[in-house]
């Protein structure tokens with residue numbers, strides 16, 4: 049019944065370090081995170097096709113998005129201008145990246161400066177932060193030294209594996225490059241981590257360094273992805289601080305996230321002293337390509353019926369249902385399965401291998417519905433996800449106060465890099481109504497209520513979202 053991790057923003061301006069940026073970084077003493085299932089029709093209000101092919105013409109629209117200076121995907125420059133190696137440029141083109149996004153264009157020149165400088169960078173979800181820090185890492189690795197030179201830490205096993213995949217893909221033309229995951233893996237017991245780039249979770253990284261299976265002496269870059277989460281949460285923050293203290297000498301510290309609440313930013317600046325800082329105001333954080341909707345359910349127990357009805361509106365698209373507690377994830381899985389739906393469920397109750405199987409089946413499209421907790425609220429990039437459902441409004445650990453950061457990360461699992469998506473939040477009483485409205489106020493965004501008893505209108509609304517996005521309306525206007 050325990051609550052899963054919950055987590056707790058700054059105009060796209062670059063703040064120069066207050067002091068001289070001569071020194072690359074800090075030392076170890078610094079302070080230291082059924083197929084949509086075809087819900088076979090029962091209760092299905094619509095023709096079940098509304099979201100079927102939202103894998104829309106993203107490619108076509110992307111060029112427009114990247115030409116709009118107000119868009120976070122905007123780019124005036126090319127990767128070629130960043131003076132990356134030919135091998136890296138080949139990797140980027142292999143990944144079909146035509147131009148850098150705004151965060152890549154802004155962060156990369158600063159990240160690549162010599163001597164290296166620390167960085168704290170914020171950009172909306174799905175705008176390519178991973179590629180930004182990965183390109184810096186791959187540009188700095190010395191292939192002749194097969195020892196960990198870059199350590200990337202992420203809050204979940206799934207995100208660490210995903211980042212590793214991006215770095216390996218991007219670096220595929222760099223001859224001799226070795227990358228490894230530092231996540232719990234019983235099959236590796238006692239084996240050394242002999243690779244240039246390691247991506248892991250803080251607990252495992254700390255453990256492996258202490259047991260001398262990771263040699264930290266050559267580490268020259270430490271990246272914390274989802275850095276506000278990594279530094280804010282008691283356990284994770286402590287582990288990140290310890291990992292940092294175990295790395296000798298000076299190294300470049302890089303902190304990335306879509307959110308940096310004020311109470312974390314001070315700590316972040318101590319963790320990455322004299323960093324170049326790229327921040328956004330929280331009004332700039334929501335992505336217009338993500339249509340935010342809510343349904344006021346008659347009671348908590350009737351949320352499930354509403355959920356099932358809503359599923360009738362989609363056929364092949366992938367979706368994620370977020371709940372607050374592991375027990376609710378398991379209960380929903382059991383009920384939906386009993387009701388004939390094919391769903392996958394991932395929460396902290398599952399062990400490593402089982403978790404890998406669940407996320408892999410969701411990525412491949414074998415499982416179209418994923419029920420999960422905040423453990424997957426951050427970073428996970430599955431482009432086919434067109435719908436996010438907040439079965440529970442995200443709240444802080446006390447269950448009472450709204451958690452705007454987690455809300456933003458959860459809905460950001462859709463609408464990735466210019467794609468469109470729908471985020472539906474179920475509310476059922478005054479407190480949940482107030483929590484959602486507090487979140488909407490915080491981001492100065494609109495959450496459109498859907499009429500519960502008029503499913504034709506619900507379907508019409510969603511179809512309109514998709515049509516508008518095809519016309520390039522909603523996404524082009526995003527983040528003014």
Ligand SMILES: Nc1ncnc2c1ncn2[C@@H]1O[C@H](COP(=O)(O)OP(=O)(O)OP(=O)(O)O)[C@@H](O)[C@H]1O
Nearest residue numbers: 145147148149173174175176177178306427429465
């Ligand atoms: N320059 C680019 N051109 C085209 N696609 C890109 C580019 N950069 C990144 N992408 C794609 O955009 C998607 C989102 O990128 P990424 O996962 O790095 O987002 P993010 O900013 O880290 O999001 P989050 O805050 O949710 O972690 C990925 O599928 C990635 O492959």
